[in-house]
Ligand SMILES: CC(C)(COP(=O)(O)OP(=O)(O)OC[C@H]1O[C@@H](n2cnc3c(N)ncnc32)[C@H](O)[C@@H]1O)[C@@H](O)C(=O)NCCC(=O)NCCS
């Protein structure tokens with residue numbers, strides 16, 4: 001057991017967290033994708049499923065038992081109170097799941113937790129370092145509209161309103177990686193990997 005350092009990768013919707021994490025993954029570093037895990041827990045964690053139905057109604061799940069994501073997105077992203085409600089149900093379940101995952105991957109020098117809401121959810125406090133992937137809001141909007149053709153501009157702006165702004169997150173981050181049209185993320189990520197592999201501080 002190497003008692004791995006825990007590194008968070010965060011950033012607003014469309015910043016490029018998954019893109020950054022693909023590089024870490026290619027370098028052989030295990031990545032915990034909190035957003036995907038959260039979605040998976042919505043149907044595999046029965047206690048969570050019951051709580052979601054209690055809070056948002058039977059329509060929260062399709063007939064095949066899978067979450068009705070479009071319905072849930074419509075519910076939670078347009079209403080701050082409802083975002084808080086789903087977060088208060090999902091985040092503790094993700095926290096437990098992440099702990100188990102760390103225990104299963106503890107033979108690495110460091111591990112990555114990718115999550116959109118590391119700061120908002122407070123879970124950054126249990127990590128060693130947090131990397132914030134930064135891209136101006138307009139550029140993120142453009143990228144998400146290309147990536148997610150099913151979302152309207154208003155829906156993406158609603159999601160952005162549910163997340164903290166760039167300034168607040170940059171202040172809390174240990175390192176900011178710029179993924180705008182002027183900078184490449186490749187070299188900063190490789191440099192970081194070298195530092196962490198050698199056990200150096202960020
Ligand atoms: C409401 C759900 C079912 C909608 O699913 P859908 O496939 O439409 O969206 P997806 O999960 O891909 O989210 C799109 C983007 O929205 C952002 N986002 C997701 N959940 C939240 C949230 N609770 N608050 C703010 N932003 C969020 C992220 O940037 C994410 O990448 C889903 O987002 C969900 O289960 N959210 C609650 C879980 C959660 O908090 N996840 C994020 C951190 S663990």
Ligand SMILES: Nc1ncnc2c1ncn2[C@@H]1O[C@H](COP(=O)(O)OP(=O)(O)OP(=O)(O)O)[C@@H](O)[C@H]1O
Nearest residue numbers: 011012013014015016017018019116143147179180
């Ligand atoms: N430097 C870049 N230039 C242009 N497009 C990019 C760049 N980096 C990432 N993208 C694209 O932007 C989109 C958003 O990136 P990605 O999915 O990695 O973001 P994310 O932060 O994981 O988003 P989300 O919070 O929605 O999960 C993707 O389609 C990705 O291919």
